[in-house]
Amino acid sequence: MKKHKNLMVVGTSSGAGKSITVTGLCRIFFKDGFSVAPFKSQNMALNSYITKDGHEMGRAQAVQSMACEISPRYYMNPILLKPTGDRKIQVILNGKSIGNMNGLDYGKTKVSLKQEILKAYKNIEDNYEICVLEGAGSPVEINIKDDDIVNMGMAEMVNAPVILVADIDRGGVFASIVGTLELMEPSERERVKGVIINKFRGSSEILKPGLDKLEARIGIPVLGVVPHFDLDIEDEDGLTDKFKKIQNKNTGIKVSVIKLKHISNFTDLDALGAQLDVEINYVTSAHEIGEEDLIVIPGSKNTIEDLKDIKEKGIAQEIIKASRRGTPIVGICGGFQILGERVLDPYGIESDIKELPGLGLLDVETIMEKEKTTTQYSGILDNCSGILDMMNGIEIKGYEIHQGVTKGTETNITLDDRMVATVKGNIVGTYIHGIFDNKIFTDMLLNKIRKSKGMDEKSSEMTFDEYRMNELDKLEVIMRENIDVKAIYSILGGK
Template sequence: MGSNSTHTLMVQGTTSDAGKSALVAGLCRVFRRHGLSVAPFKPQNMALNSAVTEDGGEIGRAQALQAAAAGLEPHTDMNPVLLKPNSDIGAQVIVNGRSIGEMDATQYHAYKPEVMEAIMRSWQRLQSHYQTVLVEGAGSPAEINLREGDVANMGFAEKADCPVIIIADIDKGGVFAHLYGTLALLSESEQARVKGFVINRFRGDVKLLEPGLRWLEEKTGKPVLGVLPYLHGLHLEAEDAVISHQHVEEGQKVLKVAVPILTRTSNHTDFDPLRLHPEVDVHFIGKGQSIPECDLVIIPGTKNTRTDLEFLKENGWGQDILRHLRYGGKLMGICGGYQMLGKAVHDPDGIEGMAGSSDALGLLDLETTMIREKTLTRVSGVMQLPGQDPVPVTGYEIHAGVTKGPAMNHPLIRLDQEVDGVMSEDGQIFGTYLHGVFEEPDACTAILRWAGLKDASRIDYRLLREEGINRMADAIEESLDMRQIFELCGV
């Protein structure tokens, strides 16, 4: 390789949610602080949280966050393969930002050689543009049943011939068994590739951990590169897990928000700005639970509108929503949730499952028809809610449906080229295709005001996200052996 050769380091984890995404995001920020050009990369991601890239494609939200940490616009090369599950055995397969159709596990396994080619091409393009590529694995490399044809963990590391560090979450318990066992289940060449361990989310005095760290190093011959502390209140967008807890000060005037969680809820990160707002109390409502008394109900986006419409009705949430409206509560639908607010959802070509039509909630005079061409676009414009001044709004659209009907003659949001958003005549119901609608501070404040929080504080979500990235980077610089990590990257 020439002097412009890039160096790649891969972060793998002992489990899902071990901290891979956060570690890569934090490292991206550390490298950037040191004046290095760095790009994040995840060969294959399985998630319903996605972001729209500058080149008009779709990638996992975690890679968009890591791109921000590296000071870059997200690009499809950062996550060349995205799997969006639409059932327990099937998923929509997105390659280089574009959907190539639905596949079950067997079909996808047969397609993996082509997937690996796309992955390697994306990685090579990043290699040619950046000094360092920081790679995030998926799940665990020790899933024996997934080893053959693996493209997400060691399969990629072997093909790219890159070093690997493994992170484990001590807060879950069993951290030494996780690390020792994961290493033991790898092949000899894969074990040789592992250059060290990182322990995540440790509470207390690291000195108490030292006998265990020495044991691990002696047993494996691999160094522990550091122990990251448990960072209370850290906010970094979750890959896929819905975070159901939040802290609201006692006695504070709060707006109560209920979000029913659907079987294929997508982009639940839409609600992060609300969860982080000191005057908003967000409750995620699970299967079998009723929607409680609240100020605002938000029906989230979904990968499968008609199936989740049925799920919503089966849970009795349709009746709960009607009762909520009778008592004067506000209702909002985002993307698939917006489609559910209309009279019907049609899927003549079976794009999201069985072909057919479903009666929707009938709360807005509009209907949606699914079409093959997916809308993938980042947008900005102006939103004007009833009785309020216009405010700037930004967001992104990811949907397969086209929505039409008389209700759309009174749009709420004027975008660059088009309009979006519908408010019911009585001002109680608001629908929009925009994901990320709460991220613009003034738009978030306007929606909270409409929902009943008259003096809502103005919260800058992007600033909070930046603070989260910087806190993670600070912890990494203080707790990890960065000299070793830089050396692994050839820096």
């Protein structure tokens, strides 16, 4: 294998476009014939992914590895932090939980994790020609800059040149770039070899005088101005635009997704949102429920606290009313647990509340156990009825991430000896994340709804995996057209 090279992408702030830039660069390098892998030493996100060997990692790095057309591996994201509420985070190290900590305790712990990070990176260094690293937040948060393991500190650990990404859409882009560079130490600033400006609306010619003045001031080239564009690639965290109100497709099927306070793995809804006649609305109040064709209660990092919250807001009562009207309701993971008779947390895994009644729409109960289930899933549907009748024999793939164990008198509808999924009339509960990524399952469910509304039945034109790869190819084209790829290769080769 050729000598390993790397490149790090940091941003002027959270949401500046680091993840999408890394994804696009990974796709470009792969298409140019290189073996390439992503890396983010520490990620804080509730959208996670389970690898083939049962390790948990950030969803963004999983999608980036898909852009490289390699299997996601835990060492691409050795530290994943998952906020659980009450100022605590669950710490995932090398794909496995090592427990919950408050910020102060984690700050003391992370100093000892540098060797784990370097061990993880060595897997990439030994097996891939190029690594594209991603930073987190801003690289110049001076109050927490000591012992940095994810931004410029990470770049120094692996001797990586750096590209700084800035978001022009939120305003103040020149000040954010100059300010970020000014707050860097001289040795850090020397690593920054270029700037990319993201999300520009309008003609780049109008921006050129400002770019010339910027380059003269900072002495670093602007490698490109990427326009604002619509692209449907899974998001990393709550900064997503998908939580904005109704997408206004003015089409047939309306889906209300309950936006839980600790919503996790909301990428489960991406396959639904990709359907041309499906409109997704993330619901935060009771009055928004009532006219939809499908309700989805998604995953949660703190089921009991989120169950308590939707009861206090009146959302729970509106879901129950909708169920009585016959509206199909699908609960995924934490949402599945919420649909049951009660949720118990005797060990305080997620909450100080030991027990709370659920919505009572499924005759099951959940106990939060100390051991966490993290596994990819593949199975066959069986004993289906209600909204899922005619689905017997369908193969379902996805993954599971849950602390709870659910039991009850409802019939499990997979050929497993544990509760993975169940259906009761118009109510569906499942632990399978990515359930809607299964084309046949989703087509049949949506066609049931279409038929009830007098709409024509239809079939998806492609699988969600195919759809994702098409979107990644679109990203590659956009980035090649708007950034200086030749200059980026020079930066890679100039180490």
